[in-house]
Amino acid sequence: MTKIAIWCRHTNDNIIGIGPNIPWHVSSDFKRFKRITSGHHLVAGQTTYESFPNRTLPNRKLHVLTFEKDYQVSDLDNHFVHTDYHDFDTFNHDLFIVGGASIYKLFMADKTAMPDVIIDSEYLPDLSTQFTGTPVDITPCIEAMRLHYEPIGIPQRLDDIITTVWVKKGIQTPKILEHILNAIHQQ
Numbered sequence: 001m002t003k004i005a006i007w008c009r010h011t012n013d014n015i016i017g018i019g020p021n022i023p024w025h026v027s028s029d030f031k032r033f034k035r036i037t038s039g040h041h042l043v044a045g046q047t048t049y050e051s052f053p054n055r056t057l058p059n060r061k062l063h064v065l066t067f068e069k070d071y072q073v074s075d076l077d078n079h080f081v082h083t084d085y086h087d088f089d090t091f092n093h094d095l096f097i098v099g100g101a102s103i104y105k106l107f108m109a110d111k112t113a114m115p116d117v118i119i120d121s122e123y124l125p126d127l128s129t130q131f132t133g134t135p136v137d138i139t140p141c142i143e144a145m146r147l148h149y150e151p152i153g154i155p156q157r158l159d160d161i162i163t164t165v166w167v168k169k170g171i172q173t174p175k176i177l178e179h180i181l182n183a184i185h186q187q
């Protein structure tokens, strides 16, 4: 099993959301996210899960982290509730960690749970002022990434977003890396 964190952050301040929203919309980035994650298992915090249209992402298995053990998912066949992130310590599938901030921080702060690969996208333009709410950033995750991971390949620019893939230092090249790099380079 390979764990992959995938995020898009505002460059420099590492903001990934304002209130419940992602403060940018880059359709090529959404398409790329779909290419990378389709057919795979994803884990999301309850807030992020609730933000998916109709609380779903087609053609993906969604694992929702919540403290509420009776939490009702929208699709009983394809969505699963977890109250403990250690459920993924042993897991039979590759797993994409798709946020939000509390979930990235949970995995990145725990050496035994850390992802093997990080798909680190940076949104370059200034943030629009149309979004109100509390900014959410993942600075501790970026600091841990710079310490424990090394970038591979050439950063890829697509529209306003630069993506770099990072692999945890000292691990064997995971099998899924080829799929990730292909999906990133495909435009």
Ligand SMILES: NC(=O)c1ccc[n+]([C@@H]2O[C@H](COP(=O)([O-])OP(=O)(O)OC[C@H]3O[C@@H](n4cnc5c(N)ncnc54)[C@H](OP(=O)(O)O)[C@@H]3O)[C@@H](O)[C@H]2O)c1
Binding pocket: 006, 007, 008, 009, 015, 016, 017, 018, 019, 020, 021, 022, 044, 045, 046, 047, 048, 049, 051, 065, 066, 067, 068, 082, 083, 084, 085, 098, 099, 100, 101, 102, 103, 104, 106, 136
């Ligand atoms: N730019 C990006 O790449 C990206 C990606 C995803 C999300 N986001 C943004 O991130 C923000 C949301 O992040 P967030 O931190 O507020 O919310 P979140 O991480 O999506 O979800 C938080 C919820 O997860 C559950 N949770 C947290 N820690 C847990 C644990 N240890 N065990 C079990 N459940 C746990 C809790 O659910 P309960 O309250 O139900 O107990 C908590 O309220 C939004 O702005 C969103 O747009 C950005």
